[in-house]
Amino acid sequence: MQDSRAEHRSQASVNMALPGHFYLISLVTLLAAVLTWFIWSAPVLPRSIWLGGGWVFGVVFYFGALRYPDLYWRTLERWYHELGSPRYFYRLSGLWLPWLVAIAVVLCLTGLVWGLAFAPPHHEQGNSYRIIYLHVPASSAALMGYMAMGVAGLVALVWRLKMAEIMIKAIAPFGAVMAAVSLISGAIWGRPTWGTYWIWDARLTSMLILLFLYLGVIALQNAIRDPRQAGRAASLLSVVGVINVVIVRYSVDWWQSLHQGSSMSMFGTAGSAIHPSMLAPLLLSMFGIYFLYAVTVLVRARTEILWRERKSQWVREEVS
Amino acid sequence: MRGFNATLQREVLLAMRSPAEVINPLFFFVVVVSLFPLAVSPTPDLLREMAPGVIWVAALLAVMLSLDGLFRTDEETGVLDQLLVAPVELYFTVLAKIVAHWLLVGLPLVLVAPVLGYMLQLPVSVLGTLMWGLLLGTPSLMVIGAIGASLTVGLRRGSMLLALLVLPLYIPVLVFGAGSLGRALEALPVNPVLAVLGAVLALALSLGPFAIALGLRISTGD
Numbered sequence: 001m002q003d004s005r006a007e008h009r010s011q012a013s014v015n016m017a018l019p020g021h022f023y024l025i026s027l028v029t030l031l032a033a034v035l036t037w038f039i040w041s042a043p044v045l046p047r048s049i050w051l052g053g054g055w056v057f058g059v060v061f062y063f064g065a066l067r068y069p070d071l072y073w074r075t076l077e078r079w080y081h082e083l084g085s086p087r088y089f090y091r092l093s094g095l096w097l098p099w100l101v102a103i104a105v106v107l108c109l110t111g112l113v114w115g116l117a118f119a120p121p122h123h124e125q126g127n128s129y130r131i132i133y134l135h136v137p138a139s140s141a142a143l144m145g146y147m148a149m150g151v152a153g154l155v156a157l158v159w160r161l162k163m164a165e166i167m168i169k170a171i172a173p174f175g176a177v178m179a180a181v182s183l184i185s186g187a188i189w190g191r192p193t194w195g196t197y198w199i200w201d202a203r204l205t206s207m208l209i210l211l212f213l214y215l216g217v218i219a220l221q222n223a224i225r226d227p228r229q230a231g232r233a234a235s236l237l238s239v240v241g242v243i244n245v246v247i248v249r250y251s252v253d254w255w256q257s258l259h260q261g262s263s264m265s266m267f268g269t270a271g272s273a274i275h276p277s278m279l280a281p282l283l284l285s286m287f288g289i290y291f292l293y294a295v296t297v298l299v300r301a302r303t304e305i306l307w308r309e310r311k312s313q314w315v316r317e318e319v320s
Numbered sequence: 321m322r323g324f325n326a327t328l329q330r331e332v333l334l335a336m337r338s339p340a341e342v343i344n345p346l347f348f349f350v351v352v353v354s355l356f357p358l359a360v361s362p363t364p365d366l367l368r369e370m371a372p373g374v375i376w377v378a379a380l381l382a383v384m385l386s387l388d389g390l391f392r393t394d395e396e397t398g399v400l401d402q403l404l405v406a407p408v409e410l411y412f413t414v415l416a417k418i419v420a421h422w423l424l425v426g427l428p429l430v431l432v433a434p435v436l437g438y439m440l441q442l443p444v445s446v447l448g449t450l451m452w453g454l455l456l457g458t459p460s461l462m463v464i465g466a467i468g469a470s471l472t473v474g475l476r477r478g479s480m481l482l483a484l485l486v487l488p489l490y491i492p493v494l495v496f497g498a499g500s501l502g503r504a505l506e507a508l509p510v511n512p513v514l515a516v517l518g519a520v521l522a523l524a525l526s527l528g529p530f531a532i533a534l535g536l537r538i539s540t541g542d
Contacts, residue, residue: 157534212488219484223475232538233471237485240467240531244489247520251492255499 084161086305087314093298100298104291111285119278131189133282137289139182142210145175145293149217150242153235163301165231166308168238169221170300174293176214182207202256209248213241227308323408324416331420342424345386349429352378353436364441371440372501375450376457379429380490383458386425387465388482390417391473391536400473404540410533418462418529426458442505449504449514456517457497463528464489470535493520 064072082088115133122129149171156164186204187197198204217234224230309315335342356374357367394400403413433454434447442450468486472478500513 209488209491212484216485216488219481220471223472223478223481226541229538229541233535236467236531236535236538237471240464240489243527244464244492247492248488251495255495 084159084163086162086166086309089163090302090305090318093302097295097298100291100295104288104295107284107288107291109288111281111283111288115278115281115285119281120275122278125193128189128192131185133285135182135185135189136282137286138178138185139207140286141289141293142175142179142182142207142214144290145171145178146210146213146238146245147242149175149238153238153242156231156235157239160232162228162231162308165228165235166301166304167297168217168234169231169304170297172214172217172221172234173300174296176211176218178289178293179207179211179214183211202252205252205256206249209252210245213245217241321412323406324412327403327413327416328420331417332424335420335424341386341389342428345382345425346428346432348385349378349382350432350436352381353440357440368441368443368505371437371442372450372498372505374440375433375436376453376494376498376501379433379454379458380461380494382429383426383461384465384483384486384490385479386421387462387469387486388479390421390466390469392478395473395540400536400540404537410536411529414466414529414532414536415525418459418466418532421466422459422462426462429458430454442501446501446504449510450501452510452514453497453500453517456514456521457493460493460517460521460524461490463524463532464493467528467531467535470532471539473536473539493517496520 082092112133116130119130119133121127149168152164152167152171155161156168183204186207190199191197217237220237221230221234224233306315306319353374356370360366360370391400394403404410406413430451433450437447437450438444465482465486468482468489471485472482475481496513496517500510500517503513504510
C-alpha cells in the first residue's frame with residue numbers, strides 16, 4: 001500500500017515534470033485573466049462576476065491539476081496535440097460548430113429581445129440605455145479578443161504552433177469589427193446621454209487605440225506574403241501590443257485626470273450597480289456574443305486551414 | 321559584450337561617413353515645429369499652450385522616420401544575415417545598434433529641443449523638464465520603433481506600415497512625455513511623471529531587444 005502510494009506519487013511527479021510547457025500555459029492563462037480583469041475595470045458589471053470567474057478557474061485548477069494531476073495533464077496534453085494539428089482541429093471544430101451556432105443564436109436572440117423589448121426602462125435615460133445590450137458585449141469581446149491574440153501569439157512564438165498563428169489571423173478581423181461596433185454604438189448612445197457623439201473620454205480613447213492596434217496587426221499580416229512568416233510577425237506584434245495595452249490604459253486614465261475632463265459614468269452618479277432585471281439580459285447577450293465570436297473565429301480558422309493545407313491529401317478528400 | 325562594442329563602433333563610423341542620415345531627422349524636427357506657428361497663430365499664449373504637444377509629436381515623428389533605415393541598409397548589403405549567424409548574442413548587437421542610433425539621432429533632438437521650446441514661448445524654467453522628458457522618452461521611442469522596423473525590414477513600402485504599427489504603441493510615452501511638460505507649465509511636481517517615463521524606458525530597454533532580435537529572425541525567414 002505504502003509502496004504503491006509512493007510509486008504513484010513519484011509517477012505523478014514525473015508526469016507533472018514532463019509537460020513543463022503546461023505550467024507555462026496555465027501561467028499564461030492566469031496572467032491573461034488578471035490582465036483582462038485589470039483592463040476591464042469599467043464599472044459596468046459587478047465585481048462579483050469577475051470574482052466568480054476567478055473562483056471557477058481556481059476550482060478547476062485545484063481539482064484538475066492538484067487532485068487529479070494524471071487525468072488533468074493527460075487531457076491537456078491530448079488537447080494540445082490534437083488541437084495543435086490543423087487536420088484534427090478541422091475535424092473537431094466541424095463537430096462543435098453546429099452546437100456553437102445553435103447556442104449563439106439562442107443566447108443572442110434571447111438576450112437582445114429581452115433587453116430591447118422587455119427589460120424595464122432606465123429611470124434617468126429612459127429607453128436610450130438599451131443600446132448597452134449591443135455596446136457592452138461588443139466592447140468586452142473586443143478587449144478579450146486582444147488578450148486572446150496575445151496569448152495565442154506567445155504560444156505561437158514559444159512552441160511554433162501553426163494553429164496559434166492561424167488563430168491570430170482568425171481573431172483579428174472580428175476583434176477589429178467589435179471595437180468598431182463598440183465605438184459606433186457608444187457614439188450613438190452618447191448623443192442623447194452626453195449631448196455629443198464623441199468626447200475624449202478615457203474609455204472611448206482606449207477603445208479607439210485598441211482599434212488601431214487591431215488594424216496594425218491586420219495590416220502587418222496582409223503585407224507579408226509567406227503565411228508562416230506573416231503569422232509569426234503578427235504573433236510578435238500581438239504580444240508586444242498586449243503588454244502595451246496595459247500601459248496605454250493607465251496612461252490614458254492618467255491623461256484624463258490631468259485634463260480634468262468631464263468624467264462620465266455609465267449610469268449617472270448613483271453608483272455602478274445594475275438592477276438584476278437589466279443585468280440578466282445583458283449577461284445573456286454577452287455570452288451570446290462570445291459564442292458568436294467562437295463561431296466566427298472557428299469558421300475563419302477552418303477556411304484558413306483549408307487554404308494553407310490545400311495541397312495535402314486530406315484536404316482534397318475533404319473537399320471532393 | 322564583444323559584439324556590443326564592435327557594433328557600436330561600426331554604427332558610429334558609418335554615421336560619420338554619411339552625416340546626412342544623422343542631420344535629416346534633426347532638420348525634420350526643427351521644420352515640423354516651425355510649421356505650427358505658421359499654421360495656427362503666432363499668439364504667444366496659444367503657442368505656449370500647444371508647445372508640449374507640438375514638440376513631443378514632432379520628436380516622435382522624427383524618431384519614427386529615422387528608424388525606417390535602421391535595419392534596411394544592413395539587410396540590403398547582407399550584413400544582417402552575418403549578424404544573425406555571428407557567434408555573439410543578438411541581444412547585445414541589437415542593443416548596440418539602438419544605443420548608437422540614439423546617440424546619433426536622439427541626443428541631438430534632446431539638445432536642440434530647448435531652443436525650439438523657447439521659440440514656442442515656453443518659460444525658461446520648464447526647459448529642464450522638456451530635456452529630461454525627451455532624454456528619458458526618446459530611447460523608449462527608439463526601442464519600440466525598432467520592434468516595428470525589425471518586422472517590416474524586408475517589405476517594400478514598409479515605411480507607411482511601420483507608422484501604422486508603431487504609432488499606437490507610442491501613445492503612453494507621448495502621454496507621459498507631453499504630460500510632464502504640461503504639469504511643469506502649471507508648476508506642479510513633475511518627478512513622478514518622469515519616474516514613469518524612466519520605468520517605461522527600463523521595461524523597453526530590458527525586454528525590447530529580445531523582441532527586436534526575434535523580429536529580425538522572423539523577417540529574415542530564420
